[in-house]
Amino acid sequence: MAVHTLKPVLIIAxxxxxxxxxxxxxxxxxxxxxxxxxxxxxxxxxxxxxxxxPPLPVSVSLTKAAKWLSTDMATQNxxxxxxxxxxxxxxxxxxxxxxYVTPKAENIAAGAPTAALAxxxxxxxxxxNATMLSPSYTVMGIGWAYxxxxxxxxxxTTTFGGYADRLVGT
Numbered sequence: 001m002a003v004h005t006l007k008p009v010l011i012i013a014x015x016x017x018x019x020x021x022x023x024x025x026x027x028x029x030x031x032x033x034x035x036x037x038x039x040x041x042x043x044x045x046x047x048x049x050x051x052x053x054p055p056l057p058v059s060v061s062l063t064k065a066a067k068w069l070s071t072d073m074a075t076q077n078x079x080x081x082x083x084x085x086x087x088x089x090x091x092x093x094x095x096x097x098x099x100y101v102t103p104k105a106e107n108i109a110a111g112a113p114t115a116a117l118a119x120x121x122x123x124x125x126x127x128x129n130a131t132m133l134s135p136s137y138t139v140m141g142i143g144w145a146y147x148x149x150x151x152x153x154x155x156x157t158t159t160f161g162g163y164a165d166r167l168v169g170t
Contacts, residue, residue: 030168031063037142040115040158044132044140047123051133058168059161061097062141065089066157068096069108073155074147079110093159102162103136110152118144118156131160139164 033041045055069083069092076084083092089106093099107128112118122128131137137160144156 030060030166031067031143033058033063033142033168036115036144040119040142040144040156041140043115043119044158047119048133053133053135054138056137056140056160057164059098059139059141059159059164060166060168062093062139062159062161062165063143063168064141065093065096065098065143066106066141066159067143067145068092069106069157070143070145070155073108073110073157074145074150074153077147077150079108079152079155081106081108089159093161098159098161098165100161100163100165103134103160104162105131105134105137105160107131107156107158107160109156111154112156113146113154115144118154122158132158134160136160136162138162139167 041056041058048055069089072084073079078084081089087095090104093104093106098104107122109118109121112121122132139161141159141161142157144154146154
């Protein structure tokens with residue numbers, strides 16, 4: 001097996017569930033955020049800091065789940081928290097490795113061709129905004145997908161959790 005030099009990333013300390021924080025590392029094969037997904041992370045973190053909340057690092061497992069759902073909605077032509085395999089978001093998160101006993105949530109949006117427009121949709125919705133600002137979440141996942149043949153074209157998913165597992169490299 002090849003030896004890789006891994007870049008350490010900072011994790012926010014957790015106080016629930018008696019979990020000891022550790023340093024997480026990005027590994028080969030982890031999801032990579034594109035420019036719009038990175039912009040979304042910047043937008044939500046500016047919003048959180050402005051409202052007295054710590055920024056959210058990006059989780060590998062939550063991002064894999066978010067990217068999968070966005071792609072599934074785009075390619076299967078639907079818009080729902082229940083995916084085309086009949087899974088709820090908590091079941092889907094567990095399938096992608098986020099099975100921790102901790103608070104979890106998911107926001108979905110459709111029709112927004114940019115991170116700024118998806119963020120604006122969620123900001124304008126009291127329930128989605130509350131999720132983005134919740135102090136229960138210490139990590140997030142981000143994914144979006146496009147299909148020219150789907151009803152809304154663009155699909156966004158953000159997932160949230162209260163335990164910081166492996167983080168996406170920056």
